[in-house]
């Protein structure tokens with residue numbers, strides 16, 4: 001067996017070990033939406049694993065925008081944006097993002113992952129330095145590695161540790177960029193943005209923030225992490241996805257006209273990859289408008305996050321330092337995490353396990369999320385199932 005065959009065989013064996021006892025939960029189809037519930041495997045379950053924080057999938061205005069774009073432009077484009085692929089819907093989407101984020105301009109890519117990968121590796125090269133929070137998303141890490149820049153990491157949300165790293169490189173030449181998630185996708189906590197911004201200013205360093213899980217979620221009106229902390233113009237490279245609160249696909253960078261123009265002519269995921277399909281671009285644009293037109297959704301998801309976390313904590317669960325609708329429930333070992341997932345799903349609660357290497361060993365967890373579609377009755381039901389799981393599995 002060569003190395004590749006060995007890798008495939010080892011994976012196949014590991015997968016069999018969980019499939020056989022009914023503990024494999026990935027790649028399952030979610031067949032139908034039904035408010036806060038979904039149908040999967042012939043069963044109706046309360047959805048507690050969705051990234052659609054404001055419940056916008058299937059929203060009539062967003063669906064209508066997608067349909068209209070489909071009728072007008074069809075399903076595809078004439079290639080990459082920089083050549084024949086740009087349609088009016090792309091320009092309108094970018095204007096909408098810039099307006100929503102309060103920046104001069106924006107660029108929309110066809111993937112959130114590609115946005116991080118390409119933006120970081122376009123801004124930085126071999127002689128530059130990038131400083132990351134230790135638990136930044138994989139797409140950020142991959143962008144840093146691809147750039148060839150010197151990669152330094154600071155302890156999660158620890159500003160002394162960030163200062164130490166900045167101090168280490170303060171006399172070095174080259175571009176310097178600090179990158180953080182606004183909301184950490186596995187822990188649900190928030191980066192201390194005011195301190196990060198102050199440090200970046202003190203050390204004359206660029207800052208990039210990934211708002212994948214804060215867009216529509218943080219801030220009184222869901223405009224994101226700057227609104228949450230009462231800051232403006234604090235983030236020169238403001239990244240977000242169009243695949244979570246925004247029910248489409250893709251990613252964006254919002255920033256100065258100079259930055260966006262540079263990325264539009266140099267970022268390889270933009271220059272060498274096809275444009276967003278018109279229905280997705282139109283849907284994304286409409287979704288930004290819906291966030292502002294239906295502010296109750298933002299209030300409701302924030303209220304649900306608080307209710308659910310408080311409920312879990314009163315049951316004695318550890319939810320790390322979650323302050324958002326991403327609420328991890330620490331279980332610890334992987335086998336128990338898989339068994340608890342089985343129990344919850346059998347009881348009608350759609351939760352999913354997150355294991356190493358996505359999270360550090362021995363911190364396997366249920367990574368639950370609440371949305372604006374959950375009622376207080378739904379939250380109570382979820383807490384009831386989890387409290388029974390706690391007793392049965394001695395958590």
Ligand SMILES: Cc1ncc(COP(=O)(O)O)c(C=O)c1O
Nearest residue numbers: 111112113137139185212241243
């Ligand atoms: C923090 C973060 N950044 C970027 C991405 C990538 O976005 P997308 O799934 O839209 O490609 C994700 C996806 O889960 C994410 O959680």
